[in-house]
Amino acid sequence: MTRLGELERAVMDVLWDSVPGTSDGVTVREVADALRGRELAYTTVMTVLDRLAGKGMVQREREGRAWRYRAAASREAHIAQLMLDALDLGGSRDAALVRFARSVTGTEADVLRAALGDEADGAAGLTDRIEDPRAGRARAADEATDR
């Protein structure tokens, strides 16, 4: 894993593990404080959060002069998405992966999809964002006609 990937992971862990009371997001300063052991510069943390926002992994809202960041989806939702890809249930028409065996039941698929669905109730259109942060809507429509 690259150093950048490691940093991104550490920052996401902070966002995911932040106490629910602060669910309206954390500031760059708060993330940097939580990662004090790593002795990261404030600007480094900001850059990493910026990259993550670009990838659609975090959402941000301006509060006064600072941004507040929070994870776009839970850790479990991301794992569910990866598993849907892995079991070829994600609806992707591209053979992005090579699987050992595709043995999965309808029930199991429903459970995985439900894991994403629960999240979507909280934040509308989450699956779209997981699929593709930039062209979510257009792509979803494209998929719908194709299927």
Added chain:
Amino acid sequence: MAYAVHFAATILACWLTAQFLSATWTWRAPRVAILCWQAVGLALGLSAMGLPMALGLAAYDRPTGSALVALADDLAHGALPPGLGVAHLVGVGVGFGIGAVLLTTTVRSVHGTVRAQRRHRDLLTLVARQDPTVPGALVLDHPSAAAYCLPGVRPRVVVSAGTLSLLDRAELAAVLTHERAHAQERHDLVLLPFTALRRALPWFGWVADAYERVALLVEMRADDKARELHAEAPLAGALRRFAACDNRITPHGALGVGDRDLDVRVQRLLVADRPPRLIGATALAVASTLVALPISLFLS
């Protein structure tokens, strides 16, 4: 006209070869069969372009390649030979159109795949963990069983926590070798043209069939690599457990997606068969002739 007949004959031969490649001998020689499928795909694509072109260029009575050069020359000078009308030019245009569609579908397919893979890789970086029991692989903490390879320049082999608890040590090692074989031999690239064809011609059942067959052969090839290193038993055991995993969760039917393929793969591991050398050599000879025909017409 003779050249158009050549292309038409090649298309027919491709179809016949595809039937031959759908037989079960391929399961004993997956690598040869995969090569032959590639050749058939290439020959079919070239012939589909060549047939309308050759019909349009009949007036030149020359091989397609040099006839195209002559046509370009004549078009540049604004003097077309007698017997070459609008219908003929349309034929040539259709040929180029088919080529363009095949090319753009492939490019789009590659683009979509690369994007999906990058997204998947990014997510893995954030949520997958490394585990001392599976060195070199990533673990996803999820109770369902999955094992897969994310192909690319820096491939990743991923297993779920469900797989770790489903398989014993030897079976897990066999599965990891299987996945690494996919990564090393770039089986994603092997499948790429067939993915593209399936996207370009979604209404042709046999194109989808060809994709499924090659996908199964690729699995068998990876199975062969795993059995070389770990013998048959652990791999067959792992396959059986993946298949049985279904029944454990839903006792009343609801078949898993790849059930039939799993059965076939297990059966194949249990019966020790020598590779069919004669059939394999014949298939390779036929396949290379198939590719050589349209290429030689385009080059001469």
